[in-house]
Amino acid sequence: MTTTLPPYSMLTVTQYSKRSRHSVRELLSRNFYTHVHLDWHESDQWMESEKAIIRLAWLNGNLVGMMALSEPLNNTCWIRLAAVLDHTDTNQVMRALWQDVESDLRQRGVQKVAILMIRDWAIPLLEPMGFRFEEEIVTLRRAERIAPDAPQLPDSISIRPTRGDDVQAMAVVDHNAFEPPWQMAIGDIHQAERIAANATVAFQNIDGVNRVVGYQISTLYFDGAHLARLAVDPLVQNQGVASALVSEMLRYFNRRGVYVVTVNTQATNTVSQHLYRKFAFYPNGYDLPVWVKDLA
Template identity: 30%
Template structure:
């Protein structure tokens, strides 16, 4: 039966929300945005059959050459890999037109593990979750840095540190950092000689604490700056009674995992594949 691929419109709102909320194969990882903000974006696409929306994907590219596929939903009983193969060429062109050079899909649901490779994506890395079940914070050596709450005017300098600390796949630019600053309860920076050299922020989901981000400028790595930022973030969460406390890292990042183990974090066994496709 014929199905058509087209950009999503505001008129699709109810159908998309129903697809995301009521069907089994749906992933929404919008982080600092709401779905409503993106329904009319040129990178929001649907597959429609006989007037019914049967698949929806949303790609978001902000302050980075990498676009993330943050919402994916397919109606029950439909062939998800086939529908994404049908939708992807149009979506890829729209993302490339906005300047994206790479698209990344996160396979939070097992069903997406077959969807992305069917459209030519390759597995880029795996993100693992680590968990801390105690409130112990190890003793740290003296670190000649000042840790303070981040201010909104710090965002450009924080973004500059982020670009040095991470490859483009993981960049947080000024737009995302500003949104995070407004939304999370704890956002700190580390300064040395008046320069911002690292930052971290944490969030709470009920009583569950999560270290969302921790970054140190490469020139200052290996000097316990990251440990200090982690310790301060943990103190904040522990003072609020957060339990458990979690964070994410790449499976191949042994240096960060060693730091987290020192603080009592351990792998939960939760692993999420990151799938990538070049756009140019």
């Protein structure tokens, strides 16, 4: 049952401040209408450490909604957090939040906003605001006890575990390999590398100078591993770098008795799907839609 809200004009939208941290935490953890897509961060940590765009909706002094977007990267950003208090008018609250956020985004020159619809409650609210379906993110799963063969690479290319000082070079590779909004911010790459169960870079030696040309980051979860990120510089694609990174990752986990590995990729990325099929990754049916709004 939905409680009738006072007039729309009674809603107040403000920017986030640390003194609201507890209220936001309660809103995200205790209500049905929530969206959390942070990948590498806890919500408290992300809101405090990132240059996120965060808005809070208040009614009679009570927090009734929030929306948080990632720091814009190459004129795009993602809705990472959203929540509306149960038994309030979700449409009014979300519309008030988005109206305030959209104005800010346009001033910043953002051209596209994306959201991964982990739960579908937001679709009927965002569609009237101009959001549209873009594509599916598909999940592939491998469950093989036999490790792949050792990778074959050109003599000039080698693979090693990542180091902290690789992050800047990894970000360059990432931004060369992907178009917005699929690029990762350097802060996300740093956090992902820090908490990864296995992370490796491929580097190319040219005239005695090593240059990072690819990387992968993988995590462990309750019943397997997840290849969270794979990127190869377009200048060395089709030379076996991606296959070598995946093969080394699978061999690493196989030696530790981890035989189930998953990976996400875009439904339209047939090149990556072909690569993963080579290693016996198959769709598991857990697909999620990405919706976007064009602001340009």
